[in-house]
Amino acid sequence: MRLFLTLLFRNRLAALGAVLLLALVLLCLVVPLLPLADPNVTDTPNKFLRPFSEGHLLGTDHLGRDLLSRLLWGTRLSLAVGVAAAAAAAFFGTLIGICAGYFGGWIDNGLMRLIDMIMAFPYILLALAIVAALGPGMLNALIAVAAVNVPFFARNIRGISVGLTAREFIDAARLSGQGHARIIVTELLPNVLPVIIVAISTTIGWMVLETAGLSFLGLGSQPPQADLGSMLGEARAALIAAPHTLIVPGAMIFVIVMSINLLGDGLRDALDPRLRSGALARPSPVTRIARPAPPPAETPARGVLDLDGLTTRFEVGAQVYKAVSDVSLTLGKGECLGLIGESGSGKSVTALSVTGLVASPPGVIAGGAARLDGVDLLSLPYRDLRGLRGRRIAYIFQDPLSTLHPLYRIGDQMVEAIRVHRKMPLAEARARCLDLLRTVQIPNAESRLSAYPHELSGGMRQRVGIAMALVNDPEVIIADEPTTALDVTVQAQVLALLDRLRRERGLSILFITHDFGVVGQLCDRVAVMYAGQIVEEGPTASILAAPAHPYTRRLIACVPELGGGRRQLAAIPGLPPAVNRLPAGCAFAPRCDRARPDCQRDPIALRVSGPRAARCLYPEEALS
Amino acid sequence: MTTPALQVDGLSKSFPVGRGLLRGATTMVHALQPLSLEVRPGETLGIVGESGCGKTTLARMLVGLSQPSTGTILIDGKPLDTSDRRVSSQQIQYVFQDPISSLNPRKTIRQTMETPLRILFGMDAAARTARIHEVFEAVNLRPEFLDRYPHEFSGGQAQRIGIARALLARPKIIVLDEPVSALDVSVQAQVLNLLADLKTQYGLTYLFISHDLAVIEAVSDRIAVLYFGTLVEIGAADRIFARPSHPYTRLLARSAPVVGRPLAPQDTAGAELPDPLNPPPGCAFAQRCPKVSQLCRTKVPQLQETGETQRAACHHPDQT
CATH class of the missing domain: 3.40.50.300 (P-loop containing nucleotide triphosphate hydrolases)
Incomplete structure (x- = not known):
């Protein structure tokens, strides 16, 4: 709740709206207590008195009635009707929307066609028709305004309900014996409530306007009762002679609607989880770099891609999440380096940091360098860095369905990837794409060029993802869990394809995964990450046979391997530490069965021994 | 027992699909x-x-x-x-x-x-x-x-x-x-x-x-293997992947990444499932199967004993 209020009032305009609205509502509540003239007493000799006349602060109208009194009573009535109409529309709209979304099928169809029919009429015409049928009067105007706004709520709520009903917790509620009514009220409604509140707050303004419109036409409040719309209607005749009779209620409508809408927008922004997590903040094209100074380069460069003390943090408010701490890796030409770790270990952030692709804010590269053939990528101006992305370093991501654009044909996307980087005639580019689709063994490559991403299976899409990474003959491919979303038989094919491409084209691959089986089959060397640090590195076969770091050993031990038969698994107790509260020494020490007191005292250095390295004071086997 | x-x-x-506005479901x-x-x-x-x-x-x-x-x-x-x-x-x-x-x-x-x-x-x-x-x-x-x-x-x-x-x-x-x-x-x-x-x-x-x-x-204890909505093999857990009877079980077992085993050569037929709206008349695995015969393309195989504890739905099972 406090977070919600902080968020709401961080938006200055919303705060202004809230203050104005609160003042108005208080004013309306105390109207009967104020020493005001009777709003309906006529005094024709004193008609059209100007504002600031004696006894009439805002002057009088065409019948000599006190405008201030009529304004306050009218505002009271208009606001009350607006709120009541919004509440009624929200109630019936929610009822219809939630039932349609929850039950689906013919109920959904029937209810939504009904809503469509209501929406097919221009709403003011519909409101007029309702009032005409029921007769003029404030209550009937309220009914009309509520009725024409039901579809807005019903459609909104239905959309949300459909999504929520597909969630597993609704199934779970069914299994726990709850009936439909109870599921709707106790499971669905609390999750829909924020949407209802936002919808109400953004529609009360319209409701006030629409009621005023009906009253203006003489269909709402009946004389002598004052509401803002009827005051406008009565003042219309004296538009030129006594403009203040028109301006006073007009200004009030403006203030009410504006304050409600400002507050409503603020509420929406504060309640929408996507906006709360900063979706409105546009990330910059390159991760913010705040390094003391890039470390001096070694000459000659050790590999094609060298990460040297790379450190990336996320700064969210006062919290600093050390996602990647001092990561150094070398990827040789034609080599496949596996980067293995659990979720949150920093392996993906490492990969994205290489070309400054970490979203910023909140990401900051706080130290280190990423060198391609000895050139520090993080020192490059944006133009040059962009020229490298996708051309010399290409990425393959986990889910190509979310990285391929759903509205463009595959061929067009591949051609674009080529022509962003160099001039090439369209026909030549298409021929090249076709060639690549054949290389990644997509059957009927020619017809697939004009297919949309959703028309392909997951395995085929990932092949397209690989083909797309290859279009500019990159030197380095960074593959971030490229087979995790695939079925095993498809995974085997994609891995075999990557391995073949690497050998044929001399590609260097940084392969990110959580699966030791995959690493064991594909990678020459492997680096193990834990809590943002490399804890062990070395040739794959040697690490798998004799892991030095206790984390590596126990991670391997808790993965069941096919052919091992039925067994108890050696689980690692506890959870990885949160990277905003890392312990002083070894991050794995609290879960480690070999930990001694000095493990938790100081940061542990990576100890290198021949081709292998481990960040441990008491490794499993003395590295020799 | x-x-x-x-x-x-x-x-x-x-599931019915292709429901028209007035007509009922056209296909299942x-x-x-x-x-x-x-x-x-x-x-x-x-x-x-x-x-x-x-x-x-x-x-x-x-x-x-x-x-x-x-x-x-x-x-x-x-x-x-x-x-x-x-x-x-x-x-x-x-x-x-x-x-x-x-x-x-x-x-x-x-x-x-x-x-x-x-x-x-x-x-x-x-x-x-x-x-x-x-x-x-x-x-x-x-x-x-x-x-x-x-x-x-x-x-x-x-x-x-x-x-x-x-x-x-x-x-x-x-x-x-x-x-x-x-x-x-x-x-x-x-x-x-x-x-x-x-x-x-x-x-x-x-x-x-x-x-x-x-x-x-x-x-x-026991494992059932499903493919395209069909039970293709069922048997004791310690044998079924070691000695599969059904070619699909064999493909699965060979595809699982295992440390030290070289990457399997690709099965070039692709891994597409048959179109559920237009299923093949015979065995659903036929188009990917290395042992496919004419019988497989026309007749759906039934589960049959292929070993002491194993049963497979295949016209040409490997005996375990």
Whole structure:
């Protein structure tokens, strides 16, 4: 709740709206207590008195009635009707929307066609028709305004309900014996409530306007009762002679609607989880770099891609999440380096940091360098860095369905990837794409060029993802869990394809995964990450046979391997530490069965021994 | 011979598609072909298959979340009647794949856990609290977690809560639908071990659904392999991947990444499933199968014995 209020009032305009609205509502509540003239007493000799006349602060109208009194009573009535109409529309709209979304099928169809029919009429015409049928009067105007706004709520709520009903917790509620009514009220409604509140707050303004419109036409409040719309209607005749009779209620409508809408927008922004997590903040094209100074380069460069003390943090408010701490890796030409770790270990952030692709804010590269053939990528101006992305370093991501654009044909996307980087005639580019689709063994490559991403299976899409990474003959491919979303038989094919491409084209691959089986089959060397640090590195076969770091050993031990038969698994107790509260020494020490007191005292250095390295004071086997 | 804990006969599910505005459904898609199997009391039956093979459809029918198109489900020899949850919830329970999504984000864990006790068993507050604490202790969760909301938990903790919820009704059978595939490997092992402990402690029978061959093999007594809505092979867990009878089981076993085994040469036929709207007349695996014959393309193979404990639906099975 406090977070919600902080968020709401961080938006200055919303705060202004809230203050104005609160003042108005208080004013309306105390109207009967104020020493005001009777709003309906006529005094024709004193008609059209100007504002600031004696006894009439805002002057009088065409019948000599006190405008201030009529304004306050009218505002009271208009606001009350607006709120009541919004509440009624929200109630019936929610009822219809939630039932349609929850039950689906013919109920959904029937209810939504009904809503469509209501929406097919221009709403003011519909409101007029309702009032005409029921007769003029404030209550009937309220009914009309509520009725024409039901579809807005019903459609909104239905959309949300459909999504929520597909969630597993609704199934779970069914299994726990709850009936439909109870599921709707106790499971669905609390999750829909924020949407209802936002919808109400953004529609009360319209409701006030629409009621005023009906009253203006003489269909709402009946004389002598004052509401803002009827005051406008009565003042219309004296538009030129006594403009203040028109301006006073007009200004009030403006203030009410504006304050409600400002507050409503603020509420929406504060309640929408996507906006709360900063979706409105546009990330910059390159991760913010705040390094003391890039470390001096070694000459000659050790590999094609060298990460040297790379450190990336996320700064969210006062919290600093050390996602990647001092990561150094070398990827040789034609080599496949596996980067293995659990979720949150920093392996993906490492990969994205290489070309400054970490979203910023909140990401900051706080130290280190990423060198391609000895050139520090993080020192490059944006133009040059962009020229490298996708051309010399290409990425393959986990889910190509979310990285391929759903509205463009595959061929067009591949051609674009080529022509962003160099001039090439369209026909030549298409021929090249076709060639690549054949290389990644997509059957009927020619017809697939004009297919949309959703028309392909997951395995085929990932092949397209690989083909797309290859279009500019990159030197380095960074593959971030490229087979995790695939079925095993498809995974085997994609891995075999990557391995073949690497050998044929001399590609260097940084392969990110959580699966030791995959690493064991594909990678020459492997680096193990834990809590943002490399804890062990070395040739794959040697690490798998004799892991030095206790984390590596126990991670391997808790993965069941096919052919091992039925067994108890050696689980690692506890959870990885949160990277905003890392312990002083070894991050794995609290879960480690070999930990001694000095493990938790100081940061542990990576100890290198021949081709292998481990960040441990008491490794499993003395590295020799 | 003892009564099976769960017996499924000719169970199938088809969905109507291509519903027109005025006409009824024009085509039926068969998500699950008629399937029969038995699970003995105290057994873990693993069900393995790739996406689209019908394993979740099967699971949802077993717990009554969707109605079978044909076939019967017997639990302890009695037909499953999901219209009375008071009875059926003590027969069979379900653990969901996505632990966080299976908990209502706006309810505390206590509220979520109390609902079935209150509705199904009419327990009073003291009895509910006692039962919840008992179950929480069984899954190694601290009681102070009860007053938190789902988003405050890690995946592993949330899955323990999901398991605890399934245990509340003291069921005999639990259907576990990919219970560890959303978890990290180190947490996955914790949850698998917990499941094994609970099974011995309460004498449970499991149906364990997964796409991960190694996980299935590590937890199951017997394993059923599904492909494109059909049961293609069933047999003892320690033999089925080592000595598969069905070519699809063989392909699965060969595809699983195993340290030290070279990457398998690609099966160039591709890995596309047949079009469910237009299924092939014979064996669904025929177009990918290395042993395919004319018979396979015309006649659907039936399950037959291929070894002491193994049965496979193949015209040309390997004898084990």
